[in-house]
Amino acid sequence: MSKALNADQFKHSFREEGREILVELEAALLELNANRGDLELVGRVFRALHTLKGSGAMFGFEDLATFTHNLENAFDEVRNGRLEVSSELVDLTLSALDQIRAMLEEGSEDAAPADPDACAEILVKVRHLTGKPESGSGKEKNAPDHAGFGTGLEIETGALREWAIHFAPGADFMLNGANPLLLLEELRQLGGLSVRASMAALPPLSEMDPERCYIHWEMVLATAAAREAIRDVFIFVEDCCELTIEPATKSASGADSIAAPAVTGATEQTARAVEDPRATCGGRRAYDTPGNASSLRVPAAKLDQFVDLVGELVTVQARLSEIAAQHDDPELAVVSEEIERLTSSLRENSMNIRMMPIRATFEKFRRLVHDLARDLGKSVELAIEGADTELDKTVIDQLSDPLMHLIRNSMDHGIEAPDLRIACGKRRGATIHLSARHSGASVLITVHDDGGGIDADAVRNRAIERGLVAADAQLTQSEIFALIFQPGFSTAKQVTDVSGRGVGMDVVRQRVDSLRGSIDVASERGEGTTVTLRLPLTLAIIDGLLVSIGDASFVLPLANILECIELTRADIEQANGKHMAYVRGEIVPYIRLREHFNIPTERPQIEQIMLVATELGRYGFVVDRVLGNCQTVIKNLGRFYRHVQAVSGATILGDGTVALILDPERLAQDAVRAISPGKPPHRIRVNS
Numbered sequence: 001m002s003k004a005l006n007a008d009q010f011k012h013s014f015r016e017e018g019r020e021i022l023v024e025l026e027a028a029l030l031e032l033n034a035n036r037g038d039l040e041l042v043g044r045v046f047r048a049l050h051t052l053k054g055s056g057a058m059f060g061f062e063d064l065a066t067f068t069h070n071l072e073n074a075f076d077e078v079r080n081g082r083l084e085v086s087s088e089l090v091d092l093t094l095s096a097l098d099q100i101r102a103m104l105e106e107g108s109e110d111a112a113p114a115d116p117d118a119c120a121e122i123l124v125k126v127r128h129l130t131g132k133p134e135s136g137s138g139k140e141k142n143a144p145d146h147a148g149f150g151t152g153l154e155i156e157t158g159a160l161r162e163w164a165i166h167f168a169p170g171a172d173f174m175l176n177g178a179n180p181l182l183l184l185e186e187l188r189q190l191g192g193l194s195v196r197a198s199m200a201a202l203p204p205l206s207e208m209d210p211e212r213c214y215i216h217w218e219m220v221l222a223t224a225a226a227r228e229a230i231r232d233v234f235i236f237v238e239d240c241c242e243l244t245i246e247p248a249t250k251s252a253s254g255a256d257s258i259a260a261p262a263v264t265g266a267t268e269q270t271a272r273a274v275e276d277p278r279a280t281c282g283g284r285r286a287y288d289t290p291g292n293a294s295s296l297r298v299p300a301a302k303l304d305q306f307v308d309l310v311g312e313l314v315t316v317q318a319r320l321s322e323i324a325a326q327h328d329d330p331e332l333a334v335v336s337e338e339i340e341r342l343t344s345s346l347r348e349n350s351m352n353i354r355m356m357p358i359r360a361t362f363e364k365f366r367r368l369v370h371d372l373a374r375d376l377g378k379s380v381e382l383a384i385e386g387a388d389t390e391l392d393k394t395v396i397d398q399l400s401d402p403l404m405h406l407i408r409n410s411m412d413h414g415i416e417a418p419d420l421r422i423a424c425g426k427r428r429g430a431t432i433h434l435s436a437r438h439s440g441a442s443v444l445i446t447v448h449d450d451g452g453g454i455d456a457d458a459v460r461n462r463a464i465e466r467g468l469v470a471a472d473a474q475l476t477q478s479e480i481f482a483l484i485f486q487p488g489f490s491t492a493k494q495v496t497d498v499s500g501r502g503v504g505m506d507v508v509r510q511r512v513d514s515l516r517g518s519i520d521v522a523s524e525r526g527e528g529t530t531v532t533l534r535l536p537l538t539l540a541i542i543d544g545l546l547v548s549i550g551d552a553s554f555v556l557p558l559a560n561i562l563e564c565i566e567l568t569r570a571d572i573e574q575a576n577g578k579h580m581a582y583v584r585g586e587i588v589p590y591i592r593l594r595e596h597f598n599i600p601t602e603r604p605q606i607e608q609i610m611l612v613a614t615e616l617g618r619y620g621f622v623v624d625r626v627l628g629n630c631q632t633v634i635k636n637l638g639r640f641y642r643h644v645q646a647v648s649g650a651t652i653l654g655d656g657t658v659a660l661i662l663d664p665e666r667l668a669q670d671a672v673r674a675i676s677p678g679k680p681p682h683r684i685r686v687n688s
Helices: 001-035 039-059 062-079 087-104 116-130 182-188 227-233 258-268 302-325 330-353 359-363 365-376 401-412 417-421 456-465 478-485 504-514 569-574 666-675
Strands: 161-169 190-198 218-224 241-247 355-357 380-385 391-392 430-440 441-449 520-522 528-536 540-547 554-556 561-568 580-583 585-593 606-614 618-625 625-633 647-653 660-661 683-688
Touching: 001 039, 001 087, 001 359, 001 365, 039 062, 039 182, 039 227, 062 116, 062 520, 062 606, 087 116, 087 365, 161 182, 161 227, 182 218, 182 227, 218 227, 227 241, 258 330, 302 330, 302 540, 330 355, 355 359, 355 561, 359 365, 365 380, 365 401, 401 430, 401 441, 401 504, 401 528, 417 683, 456 478, 478 504, 478 520, 504 520, 504 528, 540 618, 540 660, 554 625, 561 569, 561 580, 561 618, 569 580, 585 666, 606 625, 606 666, 618 666, 625 647
Parallel strands: 380 430, 520 683, 554 660, 585 618
Antiparallel strands: 161 218, 161 241, 190 218, 355 391, 430 441, 441 528, 520 528, 540 554, 540 625, 561 606, 580 585, 606 618, 647 660
């Protein structure tokens, strides 16, 4: 059972690594399509394919390894100058990646299986490009060969050379799922191979560890392949073994006496290989144990559980601080302050652990832009900036859909056809800029295109047709552009595979709202459109300001608060009872939270106005008292309260009571709706 469990663990690890390799491979292919003479990119593609093949075979993904091997051959031809990079080769490889992704996920829940017919068709086209027909007589072409790496392998014709190869795996080689015999089998595909297994250091049977590798191999390979092709066989494990490849000398080539049975003996022994304490890799033990690794893979569920426990600790620490403040005990106060310091440090570190660069999410959109440009007959490139910007993993996981819809919308509606762009004095090829940057406690994700911009008149006319606004309604440009985020709204005259159903932008708005973010839209007719998503860095723990109204407590996100001012009865009389405050010569509207939440308590003589920055401008929120800063662990209110828009969650205070976490953006939106009930509610600020 333990061996089966280890096999499953290795497969799970390979799936995670494979997904990362596929993202890198896809990005390299698309970059190669634009820079076809870049040999470094060719090398990146070749190495990624080779890694997928080698590790796939080691972890039991034989179909994936066999299929990938044929693609690797094609890029080996490119690398050696015998084949040129073409759009057909890139498109075939991208299609192949879709099938490889399906093979990688085989056995997972809801995973669609690879299509054998599509795989066979891709292989036929790849072989046609390379000018090498399928090897093996009488084989069917409707599915990949499962026999091993040999399918479609072609050995370069020319003068044979003999190479002496010394291969010594590290002691922990097989503990990490590697199988040296598969490497020997792959060497056999390059030519005639003589092998001698050295068991000089084999310990007594009583001292053997059956999971350790103790054997090394001396080999002579007769092949027309170059040294680099031989080394590529070991590319996946080269850093974790002793490997030398040298031209064979007379003494080395005299290994004719190494008979095939010696290989068989080595084959049988390898499964029982034991530890060689002298086997090292560049001065270190091969395949360092996880305790010595520079990084570890941790399941997201465990990390989420860890952050939840830190959140509970923050709540308990707040309660301890409350108790310490109520008792005149210096020793208790010192302990409370020390725990507060440690909790704060632990909280910061736990948040940093969950922070991830947004690069992987950005890079996968290169394929989307490439495919849509081909389908729409447009020339578009994707420029990425700020891909190393870090965000909470839970936020990143929910960004794919809104960004996909924004890019699809730009490709279909925003960017013009090449002929029209030239007629307008623009470059034939358009550009979509996808960027990310930090801004205080938020991250700004921007999608900008240099297309035709938003046609405000078309949006307004379409809204009138659908009855969203009255024909005589006087709308600002900001209010007109806000309509594009209404459910089912679209200006497309016909529905296509890309857009026209009025779903995409509504999905963007809903997802950004669920992330407690906001949207900025900037558009100029004929110049392009910029959509900026402002998102919080994390959804788990935030810094807040604790306020109260009567006996009720509320938390306002500290990142939104500008300042706090007093509101006296004289100030109210001076404003003639209107909800306006004069702040250094500027009039700022405010919202009485007592009235908004219908709290039936008497107002104090002096109230406090919390000035908050929202996407609709500065607003004030009137409260009774400001209690101070607090680290707020956000708790979901549950499905029963899913329609309560002005509250983004709740938290437990030190005394055990519950405080609601307010959403300033929603509160400002409610205020606008109350003042102008006939206008479409929105939280979108639009610049022109």
